[in-house]
Amino acid sequence: MTDLTHADWQARAAVFRPETHHRIDGAAHPGGGAVFTVVSARDGRVLAEVARAGRAEADLAVAAARRAFDTGPWPRLSATERGRMLVRLADLVEAHREELALAISLEMGKPVTEAYAIELRAVANTFRWYGEAADKLVDEAPQTAHDAVALVTREPVGVVAAVVPWNFPLTMAAWKVAPALATGCTVVLKPAEQSPLSALLLGRLADEAGLPPGVFNVIAGEGPEAGRALGLHPDVDVLAFTGSTAVGRHFLRYSADSNLKRVWLELGGKSPNIVLPDAPDLAAAAATAAWGIFFNQGEMCTAPSRLLVHSSVADQVVDAVVARARTLRVGDPLDPATDMGALVSEQHLKNVESHIATALAEGARLRTGGARLDRPGCYLEPTVFDQVTPSHSLARNEVFGPVLAVLTFDTEDEAVALANDTDYGLAAAVWTSDISAAHRISRRIKAGTVWVNCYEEGGLNVPFGGMKQSGHGRDKSLHALDKYTDLKTTWIQL
Incomplete structure (x- = not known):
């Protein structure tokens, strides 16, 4: 728990200067000039004018992720090497814990002590857990006749778009980004328009952790523009979404109207x-x-x-x-x-x-x-x-x-x-x-x-997800890896 006082946090808020550009292909990107205003739930003041992604920025981010997956080193690194980078990102989250907590608290209104003690702990733990799990997975060699060998291997599915809500802006992001990266996928993250500041900072930290360009991209924008562009994009292989049931229906339609990308939904509840x-x-x-x-x-x-x-x-x-x-x-x-x-x-x-x-x-x-x-x-x-x-x-x-x-x-x-x-x-x-x-x-x-x-x-180590109109698929645990991998059978005749 941080020992910062109310006056300490107020002083930091007074000089808060957030990230306002997208993170695309390993660098800050200003976009095409359009911006949107992020207003603090705390007091209604303007926190920042943030670059606003539309179809053009979504195309750039997906293209960067596609190159990084198709020709870049990330999917070809050993699982151990990928895991080390995720652990390094977890370390950077902890090192910047106060800055991230302040961003979350200002943008969406959560008590800063809860952002620091609960949300940021979960975020760091998630990247570390999947980093440490990355090289612990095993493939299968089913029994066959004496003259054949069968192999069942997990392969990364490709480019993942993650669209996440504002209530736990970085926890929901980490639950999707960490397992996707651990498998060797590349990612485009779109945070909610109410809470882009913490996600843009996370994107900067991922670059500092040494993730190759294009592996983890963050674009800020509104759902009907940036979210829709990702949902319809033919080069997005998987879309993972947490949010309302109404928007989840849109993503299923986008999939049907584009490349039939897999759409994993975690929606509402009335528990x-x-x-x-x-x-x-x-x-x-x-x-x-x-x-x-x-x-x-x-x-x-x-x-x-x-x-x-x-x-x-x-x-x-x-x-x-x-x-x-x-x-x-x-x-x-x-x-x-x-x-x-x-x-x-x-x-x-x-x-x-x-x-x-x-x-x-x-x-x-x-x-x-x-x-x-x-x-x-x-x-x-x-x-x-x-x-x-x-x-x-x-x-x-x-x-x-x-x-x-x-x-x-x-x-x-x-x-x-x-x-x-x-x-x-x-x-x-x-x-x-x-x-x-x-x-x-x-x-x-x-x-x-x-x-x-x-x-x-x-x-x-236990899965999280719903039934009925709360969605399908699971975050957390090794089961989350199923969303971001394909099973390939290789049959070798001896």
């Missing part, structure tokens, strides 16, 4: 957090429910936004969640004492406010919060609604903000039915002391991850 009356610690369940929905301002695809609690303990649990929400300090993300920072933009704050207004109109009961703070920036009180029904909009739609919907149940079957009554299937949790119930319920819930008596726990 249920089920509390049974025999939970081992109801106070811990309530505290974790509050932490989960208010961490990162609720801007998290796995956020436990539906608290499903048994009616016999509902009052106790919900009262504890409400009490915890009222103690949270919402404020300047550069203040180490802040618990919850700013939402990413004024438009997103208005979207969250519209969900709150709809919940009130439909008859849900507001227990706490619901109002924006009267200060510059995009701040909202931690918000809890109970008396929510399965038909309410708040129980069905992803809010992506610090807004909790509480529903009650009386039986295990009812809890499972409520949990699965959603288009999404990203994550879920179950709180119980009955190991049999934990297994039964976990198996019945349609979700990519189910936590038992905890939330958001795990490591890089």
